[in-house]
Amino acid sequence: MEQNSFLDAVELHRDMVFRIALHQCGNPHDADDAVQEVFLRLYGEKKPFEGPEHLRRWLIRVTINLCRDMLRSPWRRRRVSLDALPPAFETPEQESLYQSVMALPEKYRTVLDLFYYEGFSVQEIAELLHVSVTSVTTRLSRARKLLKQQLTEV
Incomplete structure (x- = not known):
């Protein structure tokens, strides 16, 4: 290049x-x-x-x-x-959300990141991860459900 x-x-x-x-x-x-x-x-x-x-x-x-x-x-x-310091957050809610997302299994973190932060569609995520569209939608659904449970517990 x-x-x-x-x-x-x-x-x-x-x-x-x-x-x-x-x-x-x-x-x-x-x-x-x-x-x-x-x-x-x-x-x-x-x-x-x-x-x-x-x-x-x-x-x-x-x-x-x-x-x-x-x-x-x-x-x-x-x-x-070495218990690295987490990134600095502007509000406690952002830190709580970050900690909750990081507590999820890797396959759920990945789809959440690509969908919400990078703006990829479900189809594009499926192509990037070499999985089916159904797998991506299932992972997103389960990740949202797990996040909701974690955040309501807090």
Whole structure:
């Protein structure tokens, strides 16, 4: 990838990649590492992208896969957590919602993030995650139900 288009892609998609990585990893430090790795892979990508939407989808797919690999790594299982500080929130309600979302299983966090924060349709999420549309709608429904239960308990 040429340097100018790479810099434009980083500027345009950096926040999106970080948000997805944060939702996947649950830790801002790991999310930063994932963002760096994703953009290193983008810089080394030889194939041209068909357009901006193709690039965006590629970045999302690589981010999700990289974060999953990071979470599965033996190193991560053996390390001791330093209890990283959660991101700063403007209101206690935002922090409560964030903690509730992060308590959900990974498959529910992913669909919630892609649907609500990134604005993808159910069909697009199904294509990105390589699952059926029915699976995505089921995951969204279950995630909403779990969130509702958690938030009403608080």
